[in-house]
Each structure stands twice: as C-alpha cells, then as structure tokens.
Amino acid sequence: MEVPILKQGPYLIASIQSALSDNDLVRLRDGLVEQVGRLRSRGVIVDVTALDVMDSFATRTLRDLGRMIRLRGADTVIVGIQPEVAYTMVQLGLTLEDIATALDLEEGLALLQRKATAPGNETSSRGR
Amino acid sequence: MRRAPVDAERQQLHSTTSLGLASARNRERVLEETCIPIQSDGDIVGARQNGRGLAAQLGFSPSDLTLIATAISELARNILLYARRGEIILKLVEQGETRGIIVTAHDKGPGIPDISRALEAGFSTSRSLGLGLPGVRRLMDEFEIVSDVGLGTTVTVKKWAK
Secondary structure, three states, X not given: OOOOEEEEXXXXXXXXXXXXXXXXXXHHHHHHHHHHHHOOOOEEEXXXXXXXXXXXXXXXXXXXXXXXXXXXXXXXXXXXXXXXXXXHHHHXXXXXXXXXXXXXXXXXXXXXXXXXXXXXXHHHHHOO | OOOOOOOOOEEEEEEEOOOOXXXXXXXXXXXXXXXXXXXXXXXHHHHHHHHHHXXXXXXXXXXXXXXXXXXXXXXXXXXXXXXXXXXXXXXXEEEOOEEEEEEEEEEOXXXXXXXXXXXXXXXXXXOOOOOHHHHHXXXXXXXXXXXXXXXXXXXXXXXXXX
C-alpha cells in the first residue's frame, strides 16, 4: 500500500489511507527521509488518522522517521492519532518520545509554521 | 499436547486478571473459529483486521477492538520474527452469559528458553522493542504461554466483552 506524499510549499504531507504493513511503514520512512532532501522541505506531517493500529513496530518506525528527518534538518509532526489508538499506546507504554504530535493536519501545519518563525529556530532545529 | 523430548526445556506460565481461573475452567462454547497462516508481514495486517471484524460481532467498544487488534498484531509479528511462520487462530466463544474472543498464536519455531525473562518489560532477543509479550499480557484479560525449546511456542490470550 503506497502512501501518497503531497508537497505543500516547504512542507511534505504523507496521508496514510489504510492499514499499513511493516514493510509499507519502512518504505514510508525511507521515502520521506529521501524526499525531504530532494524537495528541500522544512517540515513533514504524517497523518495517521486512517491507521488501524499503532503497535510497537509502527510506533518505533514513526519515531525513527522523525529522528532521521531531524538529522536531515527538518521537523516532523505526527497528526491524527485516534482516541482508541492513543488509549492502546498508553496501555502498552508506547510513546513517540521527542517527536511532535498534533490533533489534525490543520494543527500540524500551524505547529510547523510556529516552529519556522520561532526565535532561535536555526539553532534548535538545524543545529541538532 | 505434544510430548516434549526428555532434554527439552518446557515451561508454562499462566496469568489471569479480572476473571478468575475458576471460571476459566468452565467449558467454553465456540461460536466461530478461523485460522490465519502467518508467513509474511501482510499476514499480520490480515490477522488483526480479521480479529477486529470478528470481535466487533460481540459488541466490544472501539477501544477494546483496537486493544484486541493491537495484541494480535504483536503476536503475529512475534511469530514472523522468531519462528518465520505459524498461525493465528481466532475463536469467538461463549461461557455462560459472557462472550469473548480467544486468540491463539502458534508456531513451530525455536521456542523460548526463559519465559519469565521474555515477559519482563524491556526484554527482547530480536529487533523489536521488547514490549511484545508483556504488552500483550497487559492488553488482554487472560494470558497463557506454553513453549517447548526446539518445538515451538503457543500463546493464548482472551478478552471478554463486558
């Protein structure tokens, strides 16, 4: 299952449309990490609204995705974690740790824009 | 149950929460049963979607359906990671007034030499997070694991519709 990646200005938006296999998730991670360089993007949003399950593998892969993209000099926001998925993640003790989350696409874009204009951003995101 | 060779290490671990073992002894009537072979990562998705669909028939809440699907996902992945192939058996059962789903993950892989260690949070011998088994145990109402080194592992978990 291919995840469509949309370029919107300086940002990339990956909208997961259905359940993903482990290989699909790894392909999404590697695809975004590559495209962030090719398209010189400053931020990435991964919309997981349609994801049926966030198990240990999905959580780790999304966390890795965010960290890899940060190493490439861009920010990542995971949006759309559903209430029951959040509940299960808490029960399992799974967290995205240092990766930003937002309610939905709109909030995710607002968060990226705030980060871009925040004073000291050059050192906080690019300098890591 | 297979007979384990004399030198094979055999371990069992049972844990039950909320519903006592006494009630688990009662006969469960199987309403529906399906077996899903696990041999590729696409099968993990198939198994958890199948399980969610079956459990939905029993009126589980959306949160419980996600817990069940996630537990199936972890169990199916364990099969792939450690045994390469195996099967997930899904059963809808009725026990007196209560209905529930029983998920059995069965493989003929290498087995688990130290079950209590495998159930410790943070322990993993493979590339996973080590949350697999302890996590699944936390998500479900009942948990049982039987592992014979060299013969395989069977994990059985149950969730009752409240």
